Amino acid sequence: MMVRLAVRNIFRNRRRSLMTAALVAMGSLALLVFGGFVTNIFAGLETGIVQNGGHLTVYRSGYFLFGPGNPAAYGIDDHETLMHEIEADPVLHGMTRVITTSQSLVGIAGNFSGGTSASKTFFGVGLIGADRERMHTWNDYGAGRVYPPDDRLLDPTAARGVIGRGVARMLGLCAQLHVPNCPAPEARPAPEGAAAPLDPGLAELALGEQGPAPDANAAPRIDLLSATANGAPNIVGLEVAGVDIQSVKEIDDNYIAMPLALAQQLVYGRGTHKVTAITLQLTHTADLPAARARLTALIAEKQLPLEVRDFKEMNPFFTQVVGMFSVIFLFLTIIMGVIVLFAVVNTMTMNVMERTNEIGTVRAMGVRRSGIRRLFLLEGALLGGMGATFGVVLAFLAIWAINHGGFVWTPPGNTDPVPFLLAWPTRPGLLFGSWFGLVLVATLATVPPSNRAAKSRIVDALRHV
Amino acid sequence: MKDPVVRLQHVARAYRTGAVTIPAIRDISLDIAPRVFTVIVGPSGSGKTTLLNMVGCIDLPDSGQIAVSGQDVLALSDNTLADFRARHIGYVFQAFNLIPVLSAFENVEYPLLLLDIPAAERRRKVLAMLAAVGLEAQANQRPNELSGGQKQRVAIARALVKEPALVLADEPTANLDSVTGAAIIALMRQMQESFHTSFIFSTHDERLMKEADQTFTIRDGMLVP
Numbered sequence: 001m002m003v004r005l006a007v008r009n010i011f012r013n014r015r016r017s018l019m020t021a022a023l024v025a026m027g028s029l030a031l032l033v034f035g036g037f038v039t040n041i042f043a044g045l046e047t048g049i050v051q052n053g054g055h056l057t058v059y060r061s062g063y064f065l066f067g068p069g070n071p072a073a074y075g076i077d078d079h080e081t082l083m084h085e086i087e088a089d090p091v092l093h094g095m096t097r098v099i100t101t102s103q104s105l106v107g108i109a110g111n112f113s114g115g116t117s118a119s120k121t122f123f124g125v126g127l128i129g130a131d132r133e134r135m136h137t138w139n140d141y142g143a144g145r146v147y148p149p150d151d152r153l154l155d156p157t158a159a160r161g162v163i164g165r166g167v168a169r170m171l172g173l174c175a176q177l178h179v180p181n182c183p184a185p186e187a188r189p190a191p192e193g194a195a196a197p198l199d200p201g202l203a204e205l206a207l208g209e210q211g212p213a214p215d216a217n218a219a220p221r222i223d224l225l226s227a228t229a230n231g232a233p234n235i236v237g238l239e240v241a242g243v244d245i246q247s248v249k250e251i252d253d254n255y256i257a258m259p260l261a262l263a264q265q266l267v268y269g270r271g272t273h274k275v276t277a278i279t280l281q282l283t284h285t286a287d288l289p290a291a292r293a294r295l296t297a298l299i300a301e302k303q304l305p306l307e308v309r310d311f312k313e314m315n316p317f318f319t320q321v322v323g324m325f326s327v328i329f330l331f332l333t334i335i336m337g338v339i340v341l342f343a344v345v346n347t348m349t350m351n352v353m354e355r356t357n358e359i360g361t362v363r364a365m366g367v368r369r370s371g372i373r374r375l376f377l378l379e380g381a382l383l384g385g386m387g388a389t390f391g392v393v394l395a396f397l398a399i400w401a402i403n404h405g406g407f408v409w410t411p412p413g414n415t416d417p418v419p420f421l422l423a424w425p426t427r428p429g430l431l432f433g434s435w436f437g438l439v440l441v442a443t444l445a446t447v448p449p450s451n452r453a454a455k456s457r458i459v460d461a462l463r464h465v
Numbered sequence: 466m467k468d469p470v471v472r473l474q475h476v477a478r479a480y481r482t483g484a485v486t487i488p489a490i491r492d493i494s495l496d497i498a499p500r501v502f503t504v505i506v507g508p509s510g511s512g513k514t515t516l517l518n519m520v521g522c523i524d525l526p527d528s529g530q531i532a533v534s535g536q537d538v539l540a541l542s543d544n545t546l547a548d549f550r551a552r553h554i555g556y557v558f559q560a561f562n563l564i565p566v567l568s569a570f571e572n573v574e575y576p577l578l579l580l581d582i583p584a585a586e587r588r589r590k591v592l593a594m595l596a597a598v599g600l601e602a603q604a605n606q607r608p609n610e611l612s613g614g615q616k617q618r619v620a621i622a623r624a625l626v627k628e629p630a631l632v633l634a635d636e637p638t639a640n641l642d643s644v645t646g647a648a649i650i651a652l653m654r655q656m657q658e659s660f661h662t663s664f665i666f667s668t669h670d671e672r673l674m675k676e677a678d679q680t681f682t683i684r685d686g687m688l689v690p
Contacts, residue, residue, distance in 0.1 A: 001571070001574075001575070001578050004571075005564075005566065005567065008566035008567070009566055012565070012566055357560075357562065358562070358564060358565075361556075361558065361562040361564070362564070362575075363523070363547070364521065364523045364550065364556050365550065365551065365556065365575065365576055365579065365623075366547050366548060366549075366550040366551020366552070366554075366576065366579045367547065367551075367579060368543075368544050368547045368548075369543065369544075369547075370544075457524075458518075458523040458524070459518050459523055459524045462523075462558070462562075
């Protein structure tokens with residue numbers, strides 16, 4: 001009877017109740033749509049990172065903090081044995097999708113054969129092209145970029161690689177590589193006075209590289225100069241197969257990717273070839289804690305001087321974006337909660353005032369104060385529940401409409417526009433959390449008016465007109 | 466006289482408005498016999514409603530003793546007093562005070578819900594009571610679909626359905642025309658006799674006074690002979 005009475009009381013003043021429920025529904029709609037947006041951002045960002053860098057990476061101890069300054073000094077000894085042990089591990093085997101190795105390096109890239117004598121520093125990576133292709137297909141959330149097949153790095157023996165657009169720009173390769181939005185460097189006036197003499201070895205190399213004028217249709221070649229692990233300079237030639245635009249300008253201005261063997265040749269010369277990282281891409285991110293624990297235990301068992309880092313540690317940007325959107329979501333939740341709170345307080349206060357005489361009547365008939373309180377709290381909860389449920393339905397309709405609207409945008413961490421999609425808010429924390437949260441707020445908003453109703457004196461309530 | 470259904474001893478009640486104290490009831494003592502038709506009469510502002518409220522346990526005196534059905538009601542806690550009202554006291558209000566969102570059936574059923582009576586028994590009692598007041602056909606109608614007389618019949622059925630020891634009615638015919646008022650008085654008298662319940666009215670209505678088995682006259686908060 002109490003539920004029946006509460007439902008009927010809600011519809012006693014339909015317009016007021018519907019307006020209040022609509023406000024709750026708007027709160028629910030806003031939270032779920034924004035939640036879907038945020039979920040999709042997180043998923044897209046994570047997918048982009050995992051597609052390129054995997055979930056877990058094993059480095060030589062100290063590499064994470066100091067290695068990028070001198071990658072050659074942080075090579076992993078006997079990495080092939082460790083790779084086999086990881087592949088053979090029964091726990092990791094079931095979780096892991098790709099295990100691959102890479103070699104980081106720093107050096108100077110020069111376009112001496114193009115006749116420009118342009119050069120610049122670079123951060124390079126040597127990788128296994130086939131593994132990179134497999135890693136690019138990871139799309140656990142259906143929210144990532146779809147990479148077209150790319151064979152530029154597939155031949156492990158080729159001296160062929162790709163560079164960032166910034167590198168192409170600064171080395172004057174944009175025209176040859178047909179890179180859009182990539183201007184040629186401005187001609188600089190010759191410096192006054194005598195030019196610094198070029199090292200005789202380099203001068204000879206440059207002379208030899210210049211040769212005849214380059215073929216406009218042939219892939220350009222650049223030279224990469226780096227220091228080996230022993231500190232000696234080493235040079236390799238690289239055919240530039242194309243440009244891979246990086247989302248962060250500083251990386252784009254320095255990025256060169258090449259086959260692992262070429263990078264190892266540049267860094268280790270004739271010495272033992274090592275790698276700076278063993279990367280694991282898991283089938284599901286949810287397995288990350290277990291996989292990390294197992295990998296760490298494996299390394300500890302072997303007493304290897306290695307450390308394990310996950311993709312969040314290696315990409316603080318990801319954690320920062322998650323933190324920022326979480327704070328915005330919290331802020332929105334608080335605003336919606338306050339709006340719903342005041343709307344329900346107002347509605348229920350008016351309900352109590354209008355029904356004062358009725359409250360006196362049922363109290364005279366024997367209803368306890370707690371019974372009055374329960375009735376109004378139930379009405380508040382039902383009002384909130386109605387609104388929140390309606391909001392869920394609206395949110396699903398809105399998300400469907402947006403996802404079918406054909407909108408595009410460039411999310412953080414991406415270089416190209418992607419479809420603007422919202423994740424379905426089916427995550428229990430979001431869906432049920434927002435629903436119960438709004439119902440709770442609506443119920444709590446009813447506490448002051450219900451207390452006032454319960455505490456009123458019966459004879460005063462009966463006299464109320 | 467049998468044990469009185471209501472006993473008031475030196476009951477006093479005053480209302481305070483700011484610094485002004487207005488005495489509503491001054492040292493009233495009375496016994497109301499069980500299963501009789503009792504009328505409290507007096508001019509407006511004489512204290513009839515205040516007296517009825519205290520007998521009905523919805524207002525408490527400043528001093529004195531009140532016993533209803535042998536129970537010292539001043540000794541009861543707020544919750545126990547509510548339970549006592551639910552079980553022993555029925556009300557008929559001048560403005561009917563039906564719950565507008567409930568049908569006639571549900572309004573009559575409401576007091577039984579407070580007593581946790583099983584659904585089947587509730588239904589039987591409610592239908593019997595609606596039949597007794599001649600409103601079987603209107604069971605599913607809401608108060609706004611009923612006439613004034615019908616509303617008061619529903620209110621009488623609601624007050625009697627739990628078979629209380631005491632039914633209180635505060636000027637029950639004041640909002641009714643004379644013909645309907647007479648019919649309601651006749652109905653209440655008939656119901657009182659059928660259910661052997663004690664009825665206490667406050668009224669100006671001379672027709673009600675004529676029906677009374679016991680009459681108390683109150684003026685300026687005091688009983689007058």
